[in-house]
Amino acid sequence: xxxxxxxPRYKIIEKRQSVAFWCNPISGHATLYxxxxxxxxxxKLLIQFQNNGxxxxxxxxxxxxxxxxxxxxxxxLKIQPAKLEDSAVYLCASSLDIASSxxxxxxxxxxxxx
Amino acid sequence: AQSVTQPDIHITVSxxxxxxxxxxxxxxxxxxxxxxxxxxxxxxxxLLKYFSGDTLVQGIKGFxxxxxxxxxxxxxxxxSVHWSDAAEYFxxxxxxxAGKSTFGDGTTLTVKP
Numbered sequence: 001x002x003x004x005x006x007x008p009r010y011k012i013i014e015k016r017q018s019v020a021f022w023c024n025p026i027s028g029h030a031t032l033y034x035x036x037x038x039x040x041x042x043x044k045l046l047i048q049f050q051n052n053g054x055x056x057x058x059x060x061x062x063x064x065x066x067x068x069x070x071x072x073x074x075x076x077l078k079i080q081p082a083k084l085e086d087s088a089v090y091l092c093a094s095s096l097d098i099a100s101s102x103x104x105x106x107x108x109x110x111x112x113x114x
Numbered sequence: 115a116q117s118v119t120q121p122d123i124h125i126t127v128s129x130x131x132x133x134x135x136x137x138x139x140x141x142x143x144x145x146x147x148x149x150x151x152x153x154x155x156x157x158x159x160x161l162l163k164y165f166s167g168d169t170l171v172q173g174i175k176g177f178x179x180x181x182x183x184x185x186x187x188x189x190x191x192x193x194s195v196h197w198s199d200a201a202e203y204f205x206x207x208x209x210x211x212a213g214k215s216t217f218g219d220g221t222t223l224t225v226k227p
Contacts, residue, residue: 004157033213042118042204042217043158056214091157095213101146101165103213105157 002026004106006092012112018080021109025073025094031055033103034067034077035091043091049075050098082113116141118205118218126224127195135190135221137205147188148206148215149179158204163212164188175199200225 005024013019025032030051035043046065047057052072060067064083069075079086089108119138127133139145146165150158162173169181179190188205202222208215 031211031213040219042206042219044217045214048214093158093213095211099210101163101210101212102160103215105150105159107155107157 004092004094004104006090006106006109008109009107010110010112012114013082015084015113016081018078019082019111020076020078021090021092021111023075023077023092023106025075025092026104029094029096029104030072031095031098031100031103032069032075033093033095034075035093037089037091037108039088046077055098079111082111084113087111087113116207116216118207118216120203120205120218120221122221123219124222124224126226128226129197130194133190133192133195133199133223135203135205135223137188137190137218138186139188139205139207140186141207143209145207146209146212146215147179147181148208148212149173149177149188149190150204150206150217151175151201152204152220153201161190161203195223195225197225197227199223 032049034046037043046060048055049069067077091108093103093105095103117140148163149161164181202220204220205218206215
């Protein structure tokens, strides 16, 4: 069974530029999460989708971050404009459903903002 | 509000020695508790989880963890560490939605030959 796929693996951009990350969850998984992991810290949830609807985006900085999952499968996370403090690893995870006892994580995208 | 504290930022053990990683949590209801491992450049892999029942849970790679409600702790243990166990370990707490957990800041494990 294929895992959660993320691309790109690495991205370096200048501040004030925009960037987008892509995630393809495990086939059949209805719930998708985006996490931000700053160096030296644990992952922090940004947004949760159930199929193509947002369940929780309370921790998403909506002035610069946006995310979508239009067809209920793949998802993209965008930052526009990026700030230095956005440098982090962005992890995507998926689970079978909203009450699943296990979530599966992708390898992440490491973003460096210079 | 829920939170997780992992008091040890970095632990070094010799190969073959025993290991215990500490985790303390704060959660308003019955907690669902998780331990994940993250190797460099990799995503998080679930080692074990606790929902209810036996307070000593077994996981993959020879790890186990014990839930102690009175101490709000969920410490991870392994009787004999292998060099391949060197990684970062995260404890997490949440409800039934495993993907919506609150993570600690992790403990980095170094294994000496």
